Amino acid sequence: MSDDVWILGIYMTKFGKYPDRDTVDLASEAALAALADGGVTMKDMGVLAAGCLMGGGGIAQQIQKQIGQTGIPAFNVSNACATGATALRTAIMAIKAGEADFGLAVGVEKLAGAGLLGAGGRPKSDKNEWTPSGRYGAVASTDGRIGTDSMPGVFAQVGMEYGHKYGGTSFELFAKISEKNHSHSTLNPKAAYQKKMTLEEIMGDMMIAYPNTRPMCSANCDGAAAAVVVSDAKLKTLSLEQQRRAIKVSASILTSDPWQEACQVLPDVNTLTKVAAKQAYEKAGIGPSDLDLVELHDCFATAELVHYDNLGLCEEGGAAAFFESGATWRDGTTPVNVSGGLESKGHPIAATGIANIWEVCHHLRGEAGDRQIEGAKVGLAHVIGLGSACGVHILEKSSFG
Amino acid sequence: MAAQIPIVDYLVLGDQPHLTAHECTSCGARYFDRRNACANCSGTDFRHVNIATDGEVRAFTIVTFAAPGVKVPFVSSIVDFDGTSARGNIINVEPTPEHISLGMKVKLATYSLGTDDTGTEAIGFGFEPINN
Numbered sequence: 001m002s003d004d005v006w007i008l009g010i011y012m013t014k015f016g017k018y019p020d021r022d023t024v025d026l027a028s029e030a031a032l033a034a035l036a037d038g039g040v041t042m043k044d045m046g047v048l049a050a051g052c053l054m055g056g057g058g059i060a061q062q063i064q065k066q067i068g069q070t071g072i073p074a075f076n077v078s079n080a081c082a083t084g085a086t087a088l089r090t091a092i093m094a095i096k097a098g099e100a101d102f103g104l105a106v107g108v109e110k111l112a113g114a115g116l117l118g119a120g121g122r123p124k125s126d127k128n129e130w131t132p133s134g135r136y137g138a139v140a141s142t143d144g145r146i147g148t149d150s151m152p153g154v155f156a157q158v159g160m161e162y163g164h165k166y167g168g169t170s171f172e173l174f175a176k177i178s179e180k181n182h183s184h185s186t187l188n189p190k191a192a193y194q195k196k197m198t199l200e201e202i203m204g205d206m207m208i209a210y211p212n213t214r215p216m217c218s219a220n221c222d223g224a225a226a227a228v229v230v231s232d233a234k235l236k237t238l239s240l241e242q243q244r245r246a247i248k249v250s251a252s253i254l255t256s257d258p259w260q261e262a263c264q265v266l267p268d269v270n271t272l273t274k275v276a277a278k279q280a281y282e283k284a285g286i287g288p289s290d291l292d293l294v295e296l297h298d299c300f301a302t303a304e305l306v307h308y309d310n311l312g313l314c315e316e317g318g319a320a321a322f323f324e325s326g327a328t329w330r331d332g333t334t335p336v337n338v339s340g341g342l343e344s345k346g347h348p349i350a351a352t353g354i355a356n357i358w359e360v361c362h363h364l365r366g367e368a369g370d371r372q373i374e375g376a377k378v379g380l381a382h383v384i385g386l387g388s389a390c391g392v393h394i395l396e397k398s399s400f401g
Numbered sequence: 402m403a404a405q406i407p408i409v410d411y412l413v414l415g416d417q418p419h420l421t422a423h424e425c426t427s428c429g430a431r432y433f434d435r436r437n438a439c440a441n442c443s444g445t446d447f448r449h450v451n452i453a454t455d456g457e458v459r460a461f462t463i464v465t466f467a468a469p470g471v472k473v474p475f476v477s478s479i480v481d482f483d484g485t486s487a488r489g490n491i492i493n494v495e496p497t498p499e500h501i502s503l504g505m506k507v508k509l510a511t512y513s514l515g516t517d518d519t520g521t522e523a524i525g526f527g528f529e530p531i532n533n
Contacts, residue, residue: 116468128518130406135434137410139523140514144471145408146526147488148464153477156462161479164459164503171498209477210463210498259441262486264432266460266479 004232005092006246007395008102009038012355015192015223015346017112023055023224027108028066030224030351034104035067038228039242042068045228046100049075049090051083051350052108063106072100081299082254082383083107084225084353085391089254091229101234107355108224109348115220118151118386152217152300153209154386157266159302160211162309168320169305171211175202178216178301178343180329185340187330187371192221192346216301218347225354243400247361250284250378251394256387269303269384273310276392280380281312284394288312291334292376293363295356297384298341308336311382311392330373338363338371353391356381364397408514408525409433413451418511418526420452420487431485454509455531456482461503463496476501480528492527506531 011033013026027050035041045068050060060074073094079086084107091103130139143149148157163169179199185191197215205213230238235246257263257272281287288311296311298304305319313334314322322328328336339345339359342352360379362368377397384390407414411433413421422431427444431452438445461478464471476491492510494500507528514523 116466130517130521130523132406132410139406139408140525141470142409144464144467144473144475145490145514147479147490148462148467148475148477150464150467152466153462153464157460157477157479160462160503161460206466207463208466210465212462259430261430261484262479264440265486265488 002232003096005095005249005252006230006232006235007227007249007357007361008040008230008235008242008246009034009036009228010226010358010361011037012190012225012351012358013223014190015221015348018110018222023052023059023108023110024062024066026110026222026224027052027059027063027106027226030108030226031063031067031104031106034226034228039239040102040228042070044102045070045072045104047073047091047094047103049077049087049103050106051077051079051087053078053080053083053349054109054111059108079389080385080387081297081349082353082385082389082391083350084355085383085393086254086353086389088227088229088354088357088393089252089391092249092252095229095231101231103229104226105229105354106224106226107350107353109350110222111220111348112222113220116150118149118154148209150209152212154267155300155303156209156212158269159300159305161266162306162319166317166320171203172199173320173323174211174216174301174305175199175213177298177304177323178202181298181337181341181343182215184330184338184371185344188340188345191340191344192219193340193344212300212302216343218299218342219344221346221348223346223348223351223355225351225358227354227357240400244398245365246398246400247364248396248398249393250286250396251280251392253280253283253392255390267386267388269388270306270310272388272390273307273382273384276390277311280392280394286378286394290378291380293335293338293360293373293379294382295337295339295359295379296382298337298343299347301343304336304341307382311380330371335373338373353383356383357393357395360395364395403516404521406521406523408523412524412526414511414524419454419509422450422452422485423447424450452485452487453483456480456487456507456528458491458501458503458505458507459486461491461501463498463501478528480507490527491529493529
């Protein structure tokens with residue numbers, strides 16, 4: 001017996017627009033399907049962790065009321081774009097602690113038509129008088145006056161900063177990353193968008209925050225994902241078929257950002273990802289060259305580039321050359337975001353950190369159909385939530401049966 | 402002269418406008434907002450330091466789509482002022498990729514945000530290119 005934890009069942013809804021269904025409907029669909037995929041029921045679960053970033057609190061109990069109020073501990077988690085990974089990490093920790101044999105993690109979001117995230121002014125006062133408020137004593141909204149609060153702008157600067165440090169970046173390079181992901185999603189029936197886009201179309205589309213045009217930004221959409229995790233000891237009591245399809249969680253890491261100069265001026269998404277990746281590789285006993293596929297947090301095309309480096313997929317400073325070599329296309333040496341990524345598959349925030357694990361599991365189980373990465377045995381899933389939180393999971397195919 | 406108020410309390414007005422920061426006396430970490438303790442070393446003792454007014458652009462973006470009420474286009478940037486990074490708009494420049502480059506030299510500049518009903522003028526700041 002080991003202290004390994006396994007993914008027993010996992011599911012993601014199709015990402016897209018669901019005008020007639022609410023977050024509880026979508027979360028319930030994902031949870032019930034993940035339970036069915038694992039051949040278990042709500043009665044088996046010892047712990048539930050769930051998140052819905054924009055939906056207020058209490059999603060876990062709302063889900064229980066739809067699929068089974070069994071009285072187990074329920075954790076409502078919120079960790080920006082890493083909310084889903086945090087729910088999963090919470091369930092995994094409960095199993096590692098010996099508090100539960102089975103756990104359920106759920107992430108859901110409704111974001112279709114949500115528009116620009118992160119930005120916004122402060123409410124207008126009735127009085128026309130400059131009045132300092134907040135921790136900076138600001139007399140006016142600072143968004144647009146002292147830099148940008150908008151996510152496309154913040155992550156544009158993240159990519160530009162990498163270019164300043166190491167060179168090799170350009171508007172065209174970032175657009176080519178988006179071209180890859182929009183091409184990959186044509187094979188993913190669960191993606192919000194499955195339309196191939198040419199480089200010209202991407203570069204010629206509406207500019208949001210240079211160098212990110214609209215298709216280079218994550219797609220706001222609705223969706224949910226859920227995973228059932230199980231202890232190693234319990235898995236060994238289950239059927240051979242359940243054991244064969246189980247995916248080993250070789251590393252489950254969650255980090256926050258260690259202090260760095262400037263990290264409170266421009267969010268530092270690099271250091272905490274590097275720390276998480278290093279811990280994950282050590283824990284799993286594998287290296288970046290062993291990965292058959294990677295799902296990383298391409299909330300913007302400018303972000304995908306820096307994470308090639310942060311996850312150690314290329315040598316330090318070599319992300320642009322690494323991408324230009326074709327390595328991250330689905331037929332390359334390290335396929336990245338074969339699902340289409342956040343730019344094309346979509347980014348219903350709290351669902352993302354479980355949906356990317358579903359994608360990796362799907363390939364490791366050999367069930368990914370037209371977009372199957374042949375012979376995939378090990379994969380990595382990464383998410384970043386600004387603030388910041390980073391989740392890295394390394395997953396391995398079962399050696400049972 | 403009418404009263405003036407800075408857009409944020411870390412902008413110091415006067416003959417030579419500049420930014421100021423709270424510096425941790427034990428580790429030297431700098432913060433533009435007030436602090437309960439240092440995020441780097443948990444020290445609780447801070448002193449005011451003036452930030453250099455000449456710097457180098459480390460990252461920028463040209464925002465052409467923003468939240469309602471935010472005027473576009475504008476250039477957001479992260480500028481290195483002698484080892485202290487600050488965020489602000491690059492002003493007094495065409496907001497196009499041809500006119501802004503990584504590594505370009507800029508200096509702090511101020512401008513009026515308007516006058517309120519009491520006659521107080523709010524002053525904003527940005528970074529403008531240094532023409533060599």
